[in-house]
Amino acid sequence: MPLSAILRVLVNQLIFANLMHRPVRTLLSMLAIGVEVTMILTLVGVSYGTLDASARRARGIGADVFVRPPGSSAISLSSAPLSEKMVPVLAQEPGVALATGTMVQSMGGFETIQGVDFPAIDKMASTWRKPGDPEKEGFKFTEGTAFQEPDDIIVDEYYARQKKLHPGDHIKLINHDWRVSGIFESGKLARILAPIGTLQRLTGNEGKISAVYLKLTNPKQADAFVAALRGKLNPGDPDHGYQVYTVEDFVSQLSVSNVAMLKDFIYVVIGIATIVGFIVVFMAMYTAVLERTREIGILKAVGAGPTYILNILFRETLMLAILGTVVGIVLTYGTQWLIGHAVPASLVQETVYSWWPIAAAIAIVGAMLGTVVPAMRAVRQDATEALSYE
Amino acid sequence: MSNLDVHGSLEPLPTPVTASTIIEVRQLMKTYRVGEIDVHALNGVDLNVRRGEFLAIIGTSGSGKSTLFNILGGLTPPTSGSVAINGRELHTMSDAERNDLRKRTVGFVFQKYNLLPTLTAEQNIQIVRDVAGRPIAFDERFKEVLEMLGISKRMHHKPRALSGGEQQRVAIARAIVNGPAILLADEPTGNLDTKNSDIVLSLLRDLNKRLGQTILMITHNPEAAAYADRTVQMRDGCVV
Numbered sequence: 001m002p003l004s005a006i007l008r009v010l011v012n013q014l015i016f017a018n019l020m021h022r023p024v025r026t027l028l029s030m031l032a033i034g035v036e037v038t039m040i041l042t043l044v045g046v047s048y049g050t051l052d053a054s055a056r057r058a059r060g061i062g063a064d065v066f067v068r069p070p071g072s073s074a075i076s077l078s079s080a081p082l083s084e085k086m087v088p089v090l091a092q093e094p095g096v097a098l099a100t101g102t103m104v105q106s107m108g109g110f111e112t113i114q115g116v117d118f119p120a121i122d123k124m125a126s127t128w129r130k131p132g133d134p135e136k137e138g139f140k141f142t143e144g145t146a147f148q149e150p151d152d153i154i155v156d157e158y159y160a161r162q163k164k165l166h167p168g169d170h171i172k173l174i175n176h177d178w179r180v181s182g183i184f185e186s187g188k189l190a191r192i193l194a195p196i197g198t199l200q201r202l203t204g205n206e207g208k209i210s211a212v213y214l215k216l217t218n219p220k221q222a223d224a225f226v227a228a229l230r231g232k233l234n235p236g237d238p239d240h241g242y243q244v245y246t247v248e249d250f251v252s253q254l255s256v257s258n259v260a261m262l263k264d265f266i267y268v269v270i271g272i273a274t275i276v277g278f279i280v281v282f283m284a285m286y287t288a289v290l291e292r293t294r295e296i297g298i299l300k301a302v303g304a305g306p307t308y309i310l311n312i313l314f315r316e317t318l319m320l321a322i323l324g325t326v327v328g329i330v331l332t333y334g335t336q337w338l339i340g341h342a343v344p345a346s347l348v349q350e351t352v353y354s355w356w357p358i359a360a361a362i363a364i365v366g367a368m369l370g371t372v373v374p375a376m377r378a379v380r381q382d383a384t385e386a387l388s389y390e
Numbered sequence: 391m392s393n394l395d396v397h398g399s400l401e402p403l404p405t406p407v408t409a410s411t412i413i414e415v416r417q418l419m420k421t422y423r424v425g426e427i428d429v430h431a432l433n434g435v436d437l438n439v440r441r442g443e444f445l446a447i448i449g450t451s452g453s454g455k456s457t458l459f460n461i462l463g464g465l466t467p468p469t470s471g472s473v474a475i476n477g478r479e480l481h482t483m484s485d486a487e488r489n490d491l492r493k494r495t496v497g498f499v500f501q502k503y504n505l506l507p508t509l510t511a512e513q514n515i516q517i518v519r520d521v522a523g524r525p526i527a528f529d530e531r532f533k534e535v536l537e538m539l540g541i542s543k544r545m546h547h548k549p550r551a552l553s554g555g556e557q558q559r560v561a562i563a564r565a566i567v568n569g570p571a572i573l574l575a576d577e578p579t580g581n582l583d584t585k586n587s588d589i590v591l592s593l594l595r596d597l598n599k600r601l602g603q604t605i606l607m608i609t610h611n612p613e614a615a616a617y618a619d620r621t622v623q624m625r626d627g628c629v630v
Contacts, residue, residue, distance in 0.1 A: 010513065010520050017508035298504045301465060302564070303493030304521045305486060383465045387504065 015316045018288070025284055030324040032280035033363050036273040037328020040359045042335045042349065043269045047256050049348035055251040060188040061125045063213035064222045066250050067229070068243040084209045095225050097217045098124045101209035102189065103196055105174060111346065113153070113173055114190035115199030118146050124215050125188055143167050144182030150198045152181035159191040159345035176202050191345045222246040274366040277324075281317060281370030289313070289374040296378050297386025306379040313375045314368065321367040325360040412571060412604050413439035413462060418471035420457050420627075431457040433627035434471070441571075444598040444605045446618035447629075454627040455608045459576045462606065463496050464488035476571055493522040497565030501577035503557040505549040511560045512545035515567050522568045532567060538600075539563055539593055555586030562593060566603065573597070575607040579614050591617040 019026045058066075067090060069081040084101050091099035100120035105113050118139075126138030139146065142157055144167030153173070155165055160183045165171060169180045178194065200206050216225055226244050234241035245253075256262055289296070296309060336349045420432040431454045439445050449455045460466040461473060464480055473480040476495055483491065492498075505514045516526040528536070536542040539559045549557050558578060565573055575594065579587035595617050597603045607618060615621045623630050 010516055010526055013513060014506070014509060014517065021508045294504070295506050298506060299517075299521065300489075301463070301492060301498050301500075301504070302518045302521050303489045303491075305489045308521060384460045387465075387500065 033324025034327030049350035115196035277366030446615035449624035
């Protein structure tokens with residue numbers, strides 16, 4: 001065995017023995033680093049998951065093009081500034097097979113209720129893709145039916161599970177008592193759908209809608225259609241005014257990097273997580289160094305220089321950080337399970353593998369920074385004082 | 391043990407008693423600051439130790455003998471005066487050179503054994519080889535030394551599973567595993583009962599006689615000092 005390998009084995013044994021010497025402290029340190037990693041991975045997972053779920057639902061109704069009001073953004077939750085008279089106008093455009101308008105009303109937080117013309121939206125969802133595609137069949141109800149009365153709503157299976165709803169149940173939303181008429185398979189529009197007329201009336205938006213969904217006769221011409229429609233709706237300045245996207249463009253905007261607020265929030269959480277990791281490792285290594293004052297003195301007495309002692313301490317930290325990262329990844333599956341069972345309609349968490357090494361690097365850097373001061377204390381410790389330390 | 395002749399055993403160690411001086415101390419002073427008071431631990435110590443000699447330094451508590459021990463080992467610097475180890479002045483050495491001195495030239499045995507509690511006896515010895523950048527496997531000659539010390543069967547035990555005598559013998563093995571020219575022992579029997587004290591002192595004497603190991607032993611016990619070739623007494627920071 002090469003010399004370096006032998007040395008590594010012995011020092012690793014010392015590090016492992018040190019970690020095992022204080023199992024509770026080691027476990028708590030690992031857990032704290034794990035929580036740091038979980039904070040990052042859960043937030044990133046929820047961000048990606050929720051946006052991806054939105055993208056899937058946007059695709060799910062089979063529209064090829066969206067028309068949105070001027071000044072709206074990809075993740076705007078509600079507003080109804082468009083006149084519903086735009087729907088028949090747009091339906092007359094060459095190349096449009098179907099057109100339907102919807103309106104979105106926020107219920108606070110990320111929850112929205114979406115008003116739809118159910119027959120039209122169901123028809124749009126039913127007529128896309130090739131036969132046999134499971135998503136071709138429009139809205140599929142796991143329980144109940146579509147709206148029967150103006151005060152009926154339909155909810156998706158996640159919302160129903162979270163709120164324990166079944167057909168016939170009543171639920172109060174936006175100060176109105178609704179009856180659940182059916183529960184549909186998730187993947188289309190919002191999680192709660194109501195008749196558009198009722199929603200317009202309840203929110204004082206009669207005749208107003210939030211967006212128009214268009215189904216084209218030839219989806220391959222979507223880009224050309226969008227360019228032409230932009231020119232027509234926004235004469236003189238096609239890139240401003242009414243927002244016209246292909247569905248694929250719209251979906252591509254639903255990414256973390258395109259949502260500045262979300263990106264900043266992730267950075268803030270990463271900062272907090274790093275500080276937590278730093279403090280925990282600082283405390284753990286500071287007490288470890290203090291406790292091992294005599295041992296460090298022994299090592300110095302036998303000739304160990306600063307490099308040798310730093311090597312031991314930083315490798316010990318590295319091992320803690322790596323083990324903590326593994327704990328964090330396991331815990332992230334726990335949060336994923338918890339979110340999936342406790343609030344499946346509100347949040348969707350994905351496993352974002354590309355962030356594993358990033359979270360690990362953040363945990364390691366935080367832990368290493370936390371070790372600097374204790375390690376410097378160890379290196380500067382006077383050997384004779386250290387040897388007389390009780 | 392017969393093959394442990396003084397020529398060609400542990401690395402640079404075999405050095406028969408000769409007239410050459412291995413430790414030369416001149417007018418050594420050490421003053422500590424305790425609060426606002428200067429404490430003169432050493433007041434002009436002069437001392438010569440010959441290569442291969444077993445020297446005991448005897449003195450009461452506070453006589454300065456442990457301070458001398460720490461300075462000779464390069465663990466703490468003197469206030470003034472000079473110390474030459476193997477012909478090299480300590481005060482001219484850098485920190486790295488003093489570390490090298492402790493790796494290769496001076497081995498320590500402490501009263502409280504000072505073994506690393508999380509490692510086995512064998513690993514406690516190996517880590518000193520590791521620190522010195524040497525292969526950690528023991529050669530046949532060192533295995534014979536372990537036999538001589540009576541600890542070869544206890545190598546896989548952690549310090550807490552060893553008696554005080556065994557721990558001190560492991561500490562002696564650790565101190566000589568790199569073949570240092572000088573073994574410094576500070577009250578090596580201070581924590582041992584009479585029986586184990588006799589064993590440890592006999593072993594030190596054997597190391598000195600068989601391997602030619604230069605030993606400088608600090609003790610307050612005249613009976614322990616009697617095992618040495620020569621005894622010097624310290625009082626109030628001076629050799630008397």
